[in-house]
Amino acid sequence: MNAPARITPTVIAAHGLRPDEYDRILALIGREPTMTELGIFSAMWNEHCSYKSSKKWLRTLPTTGERVICGPGENAGVVDIGDGLAVIFKMESHNHPSFIEPYQGAATGVGGILRDVFTMGARPIAAMNALRFGAPDHPRTRHLVGGVVAGVGGYGNSFGVPTVGGEVNFHRGYNGNILVNAFAAGIARTDAIFYSKASGVGLPVVYLGSKTGRDGIHGASMASAEFDDASEEKRPTVQVGDPFSEKLLLEACLELMASGAVVAIQDMGAAGLTCSAVEMGAKGDLGIELDLDKVPCREAGMTAYEMMLSESQERMLMVLRPEQELEAEAIFRKWGLDFAIVGRTTDDLRFRVLHKGKVEADLPIKDLGDQAPEYDRPHSKKPPPLPLVGDFASRDVGEDLLKILAAPDMSSRRWVWEQYDTLIRGDTMQRPGGDAGIVRVTATKALAFSADVTPRYCAADAFEGAKQAVAECWRNLTAVGAEPLAVTDNLNFGNPEKPEIMGELVDGIRGIGEACRALAFPVVSGNVSLYNETNGTAIPPTPAIAGVGLIDDLARTATIGFKAGGDAIYLVGAPANWGQHLGQSVWLREIRGEEAGLPPPVDLAHEKRVGDCVRAAIRAGLLSAVHDLSDGGLAVALAEMAMASGIGAVIETPANARALVPAFFGEEQGRYLVTVDAGNAEALARRAAAANVAIVRIGETGGNELKLGPARGIPVASLRKAHESWFPAFMAR
Amino acid sequence: MKSAVVVFPGSNRDRDVQVALETVTGQEPARVWYAETELPKVDLVVLPGGFSYGDYLRSGAIAARAPMMRAIADHAARGGLVLGVCNGFQILCEAGLLPGVLMRNASLKFICREVHLRVEAADTPFTRRYAKGQVIRTPVAHGDGNYRCDDETLARLRGENRVAFRYVDASGNTTVDANPNGSLDSIAGILNEKRNVLGLMPHPENLIEPLQGGIDGRALFEGLAA
Numbered sequence: 001m002n003a004p005a006r007i008t009p010t011v012i013a014a015h016g017l018r019p020d021e022y023d024r025i026l027a028l029i030g031r032e033p034t035m036t037e038l039g040i041f042s043a044m045w046n047e048h049c050s051y052k053s054s055k056k057w058l059r060t061l062p063t064t065g066e067r068v069i070c071g072p073g074e075n076a077g078v079v080d081i082g083d084g085l086a087v088i089f090k091m092e093s094h095n096h097p098s099f100i101e102p103y104q105g106a107a108t109g110v111g112g113i114l115r116d117v118f119t120m121g122a123r124p125i126a127a128m129n130a131l132r133f134g135a136p137d138h139p140r141t142r143h144l145v146g147g148v149v150a151g152v153g154g155y156g157n158s159f160g161v162p163t164v165g166g167e168v169n170f171h172r173g174y175n176g177n178i179l180v181n182a183f184a185a186g187i188a189r190t191d192a193i194f195y196s197k198a199s200g201v202g203l204p205v206v207y208l209g210s211k212t213g214r215d216g217i218h219g220a221s222m223a224s225a226e227f228d229d230a231s232e233e234k235r236p237t238v239q240v241g242d243p244f245s246e247k248l249l250l251e252a253c254l255e256l257m258a259s260g261a262v263v264a265i266q267d268m269g270a271a272g273l274t275c276s277a278v279e280m281g282a283k284g285d286l287g288i289e290l291d292l293d294k295v296p297c298r299e300a301g302m303t304a305y306e307m308m309l310s311e312s313q314e315r316m317l318m319v320l321r322p323e324q325e326l327e328a329e330a331i332f333r334k335w336g337l338d339f340a341i342v343g344r345t346t347d348d349l350r351f352r353v354l355h356k357g358k359v360e361a362d363l364p365i366k367d368l369g370d371q372a373p374e375y376d377r378p379h380s381k382k383p384p385p386l387p388l389v390g391d392f393a394s395r396d397v398g399e400d401l402l403k404i405l406a407a408p409d410m411s412s413r414r415w416v417w418e419q420y421d422t423l424i425r426g427d428t429m430q431r432p433g434g435d436a437g438i439v440r441v442t443a444t445k446a447l448a449f450s451a452d453v454t455p456r457y458c459a460a461d462a463f464e465g466a467k468q469a470v471a472e473c474w475r476n477l478t479a480v481g482a483e484p485l486a487v488t489d490n491l492n493f494g495n496p497e498k499p500e501i502m503g504e505l506v507d508g509i510r511g512i513g514e515a516c517r518a519l520a521f522p523v524v525s526g527n528v529s530l531y532n533e534t535n536g537t538a539i540p541p542t543p544a545i546a547g548v549g550l551i552d553d554l555a556r557t558a559t560i561g562f563k564a565g566g567d568a569i570y571l572v573g574a575p576a577n578w579g580q581h582l583g584q585s586v587w588l589r590e591i592r593g594e595e596a597g598l599p600p601p602v603d604l605a606h607e608k609r610v611g612d613c614v615r616a617a618i619r620a621g622l623l624s625a626v627h628d629l630s631d632g633g634l635a636v637a638l639a640e641m642a643m644a645s646g647i648g649a650v651i652e653t654p655a656n657a658r659a660l661v662p663a664f665f666g667e668e669q670g671r672y673l674v675t676v677d678a679g680n681a682e683a684l685a686r687r688a689a690a691a692n693v694a695i696v697r698i699g700e701t702g703g704n705e706l707k708l709g710p711a712r713g714i715p716v717a718s719l720r721k722a723h724e725s726w727f728p729a730f731m732a733r
Numbered sequence: 734m735k736s737a738v739v740v741f742p743g744s745n746r747d748r749d750v751q752v753a754l755e756t757v758t759g760q761e762p763a764r765v766w767y768a769e770t771e772l773p774k775v776d777l778v779v780l781p782g783g784f785s786y787g788d789y790l791r792s793g794a795i796a797a798r799a800p801m802m803r804a805i806a807d808h809a810a811r812g813g814l815v816l817g818v819c820n821g822f823q824i825l826c827e828a829g830l831l832p833g834v835l836m837r838n839a840s841l842k843f844i845c846r847e848v849h850l851r852v853e854a855a856d857t858p859f860t861r862r863y864a865k866g867q868v869i870r871t872p873v874a875h876g877d878g879n880y881r882c883d884d885e886t887l888a889r890l891r892g893e894n895r896v897a898f899r900y901v902d903a904s905g906n907t908t909v910d911a912n913p914n915g916s917l918d919s920i921a922g923i924l925n926e927k928r929n930v931l932g933l934m935p936h937p938e939n940l941i942e943p944l945q946g947g948i949d950g951r952a953l954f955e956g957l958a959a
Contacts, residue, residue, distance in 0.1 A: 153843050157874070158784040160745025244743050244787025336742060421845045421874045423939045424782075426749045440944070554944060 007038060015042035021373055028367055036304045036353060036360040040368070043271035043309055044278060047530050050372040053496040054528045057509040065522040067485060069190065075116040075267065076184075077524025078193055079486045081550055086193060087447055088122040089185035091130070091490040091546045093529035097238040098180040099227070102147025106180050107155040107241035108313055113184040114159060115267040118250050119316065121194040121257050122186025125425065126439045127156050128165040129182050130451045130490070130544045131416075134175035136408045136730055141170070144178050146731065151241075152182070153419040158243035159250070162428050163420035164437025165449050167544075170408045173459070176227060176534025181490040181527075183451060183546040187441055194257055196266040196276075198284035198319045198345055203263060205277070205288060205343035206325075208332055209249045209315040212273070213298035215239045216311025226495055227534040245314040245337070252335040253316065259331065261324035268315040274308045276317040277343070278351055281365045287346035288365060292355040296338040304353060304360035319345060379502035385460050388583040388597030392661045398711035400591050400665070401635045402722045407590045410632060411726035433644065434560050435479040435628055438551065446557075448482035448549035454631065457599035459540035460584050462504040466511025466543045467602045471669055473547040474519050475628040478611040479672060481557040481618035482549025487516065489526040489545055494538025496530050504541040505530070512543060518604035521547065558618045558626035561644030565702030567624050567675040569649060570684065571634065572695045573610035578654050579633055579666025586632045587665035600667045607670040613691040614672050622680045622687075629671040634698075635664040635708055637673050642706045642716045643723060651699035653709035664708055675701055734958050736762040736777040739805070741796045741824075746782030746936065750818060753938035754779070757954035767799040777814040777957055778805055780821025782874070782936060792835060792877040793823030802828050814858055814957065815930040819875055822922070822932030831925055831932045832890070833882030838875070839915025845874040847946075848913050850898040850921050850935060851905050857924060859931045860897060861959065862952035868905045869949040871935040878914040878934040880923075890923055898922040898933055 012022045015038055025033055025041050033041065047053060063071035069086055070078035076090035094109025110127065117124050129152050134141045145168075156163050161184065216239035256262055264284065266276040273290070281288035292307050302310075320328055325341070332339035346352075351368060353361035394400050404410050417432040429446055430438035436450040452473040458465030470487065477484045489512055494501040516523055532539040551557055571578060582588050583597025617623050625645075629637045642648055654663040676684050681697075688695040705713030736754055740747050747764070754762045763773045772778060785796035796802075802824075809815050809830055817825040825831040838844055847870055852863040863869065882890070890896050898921040902911040907919040914934070922933025937950025 150842070157843055157845075157876075158743070158745075158787060160783065242787065244784060244789065247743055247745065247784075418846050419843050421843070423845060423872050423874060423936070423945075424746060424749065426752060426939050426941075426945060429944055 007032060016046050017042055021045060024373065028371055029363060034360060036308055037363055039305050039309050040274050040361055040363065043274045044368045045372045048270055049275055051528055052373050053375050053377055053530060054491065054505060055374050056376055057506055060509065061513045061523045062517045063522050063524060065486065065520065068522055068524055071524045072526060074195055075119045077486060077488060078120065079524060079548065080190060083442060083445065084190055085441065086188050086190045087185055087548055088117050088120050088188055089183065089488055089548055090116050090525040091181055091183040091488045091544065092116065092527040093490055093492060094180045094182065095177060095492065095529050095532055098148055099178050101238040102144045103151035103154065104238050104240050106148040106151030108239045109180050109182040110152055110155040111241045111243065111246050111313055112269050113182045114161065114246065115269065117184045117186040118253055119194065119265055119267040120188065121192050122188035123254060124161045124184050124186040125427065126185045126437065126449050127161045127163045127183060128449055128451045128546060129163065129180065130167045132169045132171065132174045132179035132455065132542060134178065135172040136170050138175045142731060142733065148180055149416050149419050155241050155243045157421040159247050160424055162422050162424050162439065163417065164422060164428060164439060165432055165451055167451055168413050168416055169455060171455060171540065173540040176537060177532040177539050179492050179539065179542055181544045183488065185447065185449065185548060192257065194262055194265050196264055196280050196283055198264040198280040198286050200263060201286065201345055201347045203319050203345045204322055204325060204341045205290065205345065206318045206320050207295060207340045207342045208318060209337055210242060210245045210312060211296040211298040211338055212307055212310045213312045214302065214306055214310060217306060217309045226531050239311050239313050241313050248335045248337055249314050249316065252332050252337055255331050256328055259324065259327055261320050261328045263319040263321060265316060265318045268317060270311065271309065272311050272315065278365055278368050280317065280319060281345065281351060282369050287348045287350040288343055289346050289352040290343035290354065292353060294340050294342040296340050304355040308353065377496055377502045378499045379506045380499040381503045382500050385597060392582055394661050396711055397635060397660050397664050397708050398714050400587065401639060402714065402718065404586055404590050404632050404636060405639060405719060406722040406726050408726060410586060410636065412723045413727065414724060415727040415731060429554065430480060430559065435476040436482065436549065438480060438557065440554060444554050446551040446554050448477045448480050448551060450476035451544060451546040452476060453542055453544045455540040455542045456584050456595060458508065458542060460599050462507035462541045463511040464599050464601055466508040467515040468599065468669060469543055469545045470512055470515035470519065470521065471602045471604065471607050472630055473545045474521055475611060477547055477549030478615045479558065479626045479628045481615060482551045484519065484521050484547055484549045486522050486524045487545050487547040489523055489543060491526065491528045492532055492539060492542040492544065493530050494533045501538055508541055508543040515602065515604055519608055556619045556621060558623055560627040560641050561625060562641050562647040562649065562675060562701045563624040565647060567677050567701045568681050568697050569699045569701060570674050570676065570695045571698050572614055572672045572674055572688065573606065573670045573693060574668060574696065577656050577659060578663040579668050580662040581666045581668050582662055585665060585667045587661060600669050602669045609691060610670050610672065610693050613688060613693045614674065617684055617687055622684050623674045623676055625675040627673045629673065633665045633667050639706060639719050641673065643720050646716055647701055648703040648705040648716050649699055649701045650707045651709060657710065660709060734758050734760060734777060735775040736779060737765045737773055737775045738762045738779045738781055739765045739767060739801055741767040741785035741799060743785040743787055744781050744783035746819065746938065750779050750781045750938040753941050753954055756941060757951055758958035765801060767796065767801050770800045770804060772804045772808055777816060778808055780817040780824050782819030782821060785820055785824065788877065791827065793820060793827040796824045797827035806830060809930050812927065812929055816859065817932040818936060818938065819934055822934055823877060825930065825932045830930050831923055832886045833880055835877050836879040836881050837877055838879050843876040844913050845872065846913065847872050848935065849901050849903055849911065851901040853896045853899055854894050854924065857897065857928045857931065859953055859956055862956040868901060870940065870947055871937050871950055872939050873913050873935045875934055878916065880916040880920040882917065887918060893926065895924040896920055897924050897931055
């Protein structure tokens with residue numbers, strides 16, 4: 001992509017800058033910018049990098065806590081897990097590129113998030129991904145699913161990180177904009193965490209990793225605009241991933257960090273060299289001077305404009321201690337990576353870019369970030385859907401269950417996660433398929449990971465939906481016995497310039513904030529992806545939440561599978577009639593074909609009380625199996641526990657035998673299923689009573705059928721067949 | 734028992750096998766860099782899993798030409814033990830230390846799941862802690878595990894009892910469904926003529942302690958330590 005010759009209103013618009021934003025640039029620098037400078041401003045001031053629409057609201061999120069070492073603003077969030085160790089994690093979207101080029105878009109999404117983690121000195125130990133696709137019958141869906149899954153696996157497997165969890169949804173609301181949200185977590189020593197803030201004047205700025213090419217130019221700007229029918233033409237702006245180089249970069253960076261040579265480090269992600277250099281300088285109150293003649297290039301004849309905007313992958317920028325330059329270079333040469341001193345830190349607070357003896361840019365470095373526009377965009381609330389009224393009955397709840405288990409959105413994701421290496425590093429203690437993935441970090445300690453959001457709830461009520469996303473994540477971590485520590489959020493919304501979309505974003509952030517405060521579950525990193533629209537139609541609001549929990553004693557965790565026949569099954573945290581809320585439920589959608597009503601409200605105090613009680617019971621060794629209730633309610637949760645073990649269960653008929661559907665398929669929040677052997681039943685009842693948590697015995701494990709009240713029993717093998725069939729059949733179509 | 738794990742650019746299960754060796758044998762293996770030309774004095778050399786050179790050419794093709802491979806060939810020729818797991822198996826085939834080749838999985842997809850193996854040869858240092866015909870669980874995680882060789886080689890492998898492991902179902906039968914990658918004759922691992930070089934696609938190193946879900950892989954390392 002060549003820079004245009006002259007700055008015209010068309011050129012300014014093509015850079016994603018509005019006329020008033022351009023005027024702001026003129027006022028800031030007192031002259032017309034060079035083309036390279038215009039490119040730099042466009043990179044720094046687009047939505048993706050500047051958070052100009054969301055910043056005002058993001059500030060309201062709780063970001064601190066006893067264990068939080070570093071909250072939002074760095075490459076990833078850092079949380080203390082004891083023993084001198086910290087977990088470093090973040091989730092980030094790669095939505096726009098993945099729609100255009102699914103394999104590379106998803107692969108580089110994974111690469112980017114892994115880099116965010118190891119840039120801070122952590123070795124990645126776990127990955128997850130949250131994927132949303134269009135309707136299964138949409139002509140592009142199969143191609144996108146195949147490409148994205150292969151891309152996520154292709155990168156993560158080769159790099160060598162276990163993928164331990166995630167989500168896949170299908171909904172026509174994503175027909176024109178799929179979502180690919182990638183999460184990574186790593187472990188570092190608390191005394192060896194690396195930040196992007198440069199310090200010291202006259203120190204070498206070093207470029208490391210792969211060479212710079214013409215790929216990905218304006219990628220961040222693309223991610224800040226809507227799609228239209230011509231979006232296919234943006235294919236050249238998608239970067240190409242090289243997991244092999246990333247693996248070498250990881251090893252080289254960790255070796256270099258251990259040598260003590262690194263003062264500051266920043267990966268080249270969105271807007272590559274521009275963003276990384278500006279961030280390091282601005283944070284450290286220093287200027288940066290770059291000499292582009294020294295940048296390792298993949299292609300000859302690249303212009304300053306292209307180099308500053310390239311999003312070539314697997315690159316890092318560092319400020320090094322000059323006395324260790326040679327040592328640092330030797331480490332990089334050993335790993336076969338490029339190493340070049342491309343600039344130095346200065347004391348004049350300017351961002352100066354030189355190329356072929358010419359000053360291509362000379363800008364006030366602090367203003368590039370600090371003076372980025374910030375908007376308080378108008379926001380409005382759309383009217384909430386009408387509450388669901390009426391009685392809902394079914395001929396056969398067992399038949400309904402089979403149908404739901406085989407539905408695209410509810411079927412087993414085995415086809416997906418078997419393409420991910422879930423076991424590498426040998427520390428995976430729970431694989432996908434349970435409530436949370438578990439990865440061991442010391443002989444006795446482990447971390448739990450879960451990613452959650454229920455877009456149909458958010459579409460009906462963004463505030464309650466966002467609360468629910470946080471609550472479900474917290475619940476999933478609790479259900480394996482972990483203490484929820486902190487979250488990273490990935491806010492996927494439409495065009496914030498439309499008041500109703502901005503309203504969804506504001507409500508979503510409010511909901512996350514309220515839930516995170518109530519559950520002491522701070523937000524330590526995150527990413528905002530706006531403009532997920534095609535031809536004016538936005539995606540359902542999708543604030544994905546990925547949480548990390550701490551397990552102190554690996555011997556005291558829980559899994560979802562029934563363990564033996566004869567265990568009592570208790571429903572914990574439920575109303576007297578087990579369940580009643582069918583608004584926005586899976587049953588309503590899959591059996592009645594309706595998306596209607598209000599989503600289930602989340603009572604956060606109740607959520608916390610119930611969860612704390614269940615976690616304590618797990619840690620006391622009382623429970624033989626635990627599962628949270630979410631999509632599909634009680635019946636689906638029971639089926640999952642049976643399928644995970646091959647053991648069946650007989651469930652009683654609820655007190656109100658005419659309300660079978662709400663009892664078995666209602667989606668009240670804050671509920672768990674637990675099993676106990678006879679010896680522990682009383683202890684569990686005592687604990688629940690002391691914690692003011694409702695529990696009710698609903699049945700017993702055993703046999704090889706799942707029998708729901710008066711319905712005929714369904715063999716566990718039939719449940720499995722229904723659950724496992726849809727995905728492979730769909731992909732083989 | 735002294736061992737060494739060879740690290741190529743792109744190796745990524747080097748740590749896994751290193752931990753397994755250390756856990757089971759009590760001795761920490763040496764790490765050997767691919768660009769070196771001499772092995773330390775060891776009994777066993779392990780080529781670990783991973784994506785050496787990104788698998789960008791054929792899997793294992795570039796690593797097979799690494800400086801260290803000459804020393805490994807000499808070690809094998811002297812009767813020293815060599816174990817190649819996954820990418821290590823691919824490298825051994827590309828280096829000519831084992832016959833045949835590993836092609837793209839029949840499904841054309843990377844596959845990570847637990848499979849069952851039948852131990853076909855228990856008369857080797859690698860498999861002596863298993864019984865012949867024993868069915869064990871073990872994970873696989875690979876994209877190129879589809880073993881292929883010509884008819885003559887296959888006849889020799891069978892005739893000389895050099896198929897070490899076959900993919901089977903839980904009851905020990907070879908079936909199409911139990912074969913995760915389409916390998917010829919359900920082959921999961923093979924031996925060289927002298928039976929001191931073993932290559933296999935599955936990852937016994939990831940199933941050596943109860944917290945990993947089982948210990949069926951442990952006996953391989955116990956056999957080596959004995």
